[in-house]
Amino acid sequence: MIEIRNVRKSFGNHEVIKGVSLEVKKGEVLCLIGASGSGKSTMLQCINGLEPIQAGEILVDGISVHAKSTDLNLLRQKLGIVFQQYNAFPHLNALENVALAPRIVRKMRPKDALEIAREHLDYVGLSAQAEQYPTSLSGGQQQRLAIARALAMKPDYMLFDEVTSALDPELVGEVLDTIRKLRTNGMTMIMVTHDIAFARESADRVAFFDGGVICEIGDARQVITAPNKERTQQFLQRVLH
Template sequence: MIEIRNVQKAFGAVNVLKGIDLTIDKGELVCLIGASGSGKSTLLQCINGLENIQGGEIVVDGIPVHAASTNINQLRRKLGIVFQQYNAFPHLNAQENVALAPQVVAKLGKREALKLAQKHLEHVGLGGKALMMPSHLSGGQLQRLAIARALAMNPSYMLFDEVTSALDPELVGEVLATMRLLKSEGMTMVVVTHDIGFVRESADRVAFLHQGNIGEIGSAVQVIDHPSQEQTRKFMRRERRSEQAA
C-alpha cells in the first residue's frame, strides 16, 4: 500500500501541502479532485519522489520514499507515472519509446525489450502503431503510448496527472478506456482529474483537496453527489457549470 502521513510541502513561503494523511490500498483507484493550486499534482510528485517534502512521510510497500537510505530509482520502478505532457522521444518510433527504459534501467537486451514493448503497445490498443513516429500519432495515441511506457517497467502502482486535460474531447474516451482496463486488471491507481464522469464511474474513493488539505474523502456518491463540506459543494457547482458550458 501507499501510506501518506502528515505530509507537508512548501515552495518557498507558499505551503502547498499542509499535512496530508491518506492511505491507498492495493487494487484501489483513488481520484484526487480540487481546484487548480490545491496540491493534487504536487502530492503525486511527492509520492514518486520527484519532489521533496518538508514534513511527514510517504511509505510505499514499507519503504520510506524520502529517506536518505532509500534507492529512489529502484523504488520508482514500483511507481509508474503519466503526466499531461506526453514526453515521447521524437526520434524513436512507438516501440522504441516503450523499449528504452527496460533496456537502460532494467538492462534487458534490445530484442527482449522490443518484444516487451510490443506486448504493452498491444495492451493499450496500439499494437498496429509500433513502427510509427510520435509526430504521426494523435494526442490520444500519444497518451496511451505514455501509459504503455510506464507499464513496461512492471509497476505496482500507476499515478496519473491530468492525462486527458490537454486532449480534444473526441480523444479523451480512448485514454479513459485504457485506465478502466487497468482498473479491471487490479492495478492500484492514483488519478488527478477534472473528469467527474470518470470519477463517478471508476473511483473507489475520492479525495477533495482544498488549499493544501484533504477537505473531504469518501465514495464518489458521497463526495460528488452528497458532499458534507461547503467548499466541496462550491467546487462541485463550478464543475457542473463547466460541464454544461462544454
C-alpha cells in the same frame, strides 16, 4: 500500500501541502479532485520522489520515499507515472520508446525489451502504430503511448496527472478506456483529474483537495453526488454546471 503521513510541502515561503494524510490500498483507485493550485499534482510528485517534502513521511510498501537511505531509482520501478505532457522521444518510434526503459533501467536484452514493448502497445491498442514516430500520432495515441511506456516497467502502482486535460474532447475517451482496463485488471491507481464524471464512475474513493488540505474524502459516488462539506458542494456545483 501507499501511506502518506502528515506530509507538508513548500515552494519557498508558499506551503502547498499542509499536513496531508491518507492511505491507498492495493487494488484501490483513488481520484484527487479540486481547483488548480490546490496541491493535487504536487502530491503525486511527492509520492514519486520527484519533489522533496518538508515534513511527514510517504511510504510505498513500507519503504520511506524520501529517506536518505532509499534507492529512488529502484523504488520508482514500483511507481509508474504519466503526466499530461506525453514526453516521448521524437527520434524513436513507438516501439522503441516503450522498449527504452526496460532495456536501460532493467538491463533487459534488446530482443526481450522489444517483446515487452509490443505486449504493452497491444494492451493500449497501439499495435498498428508500433513503427510510427510520436509526431505522427494523435494526442490520444501519444498519451496511450505514455501509459504503455510506464506499464512496460511492470509497476505495482500507477500515478496519473491530468492525463486527458491536454486532449481534444473526442480523444479523451480512448485514454479513459485504457485506464478503465487497468482498473478491471486490478492496478492500484492515484489519478488527478478534472473529469468528475469519470472519477464518479471509475474511482473507489475521491479526495477533494482545497488549499493544500484534504477537505473531504470518501466513496466516489457519495462524495460527488452528496458531499458532506459545504466547500466540496460549492466546488462541484461550479464544475458540474
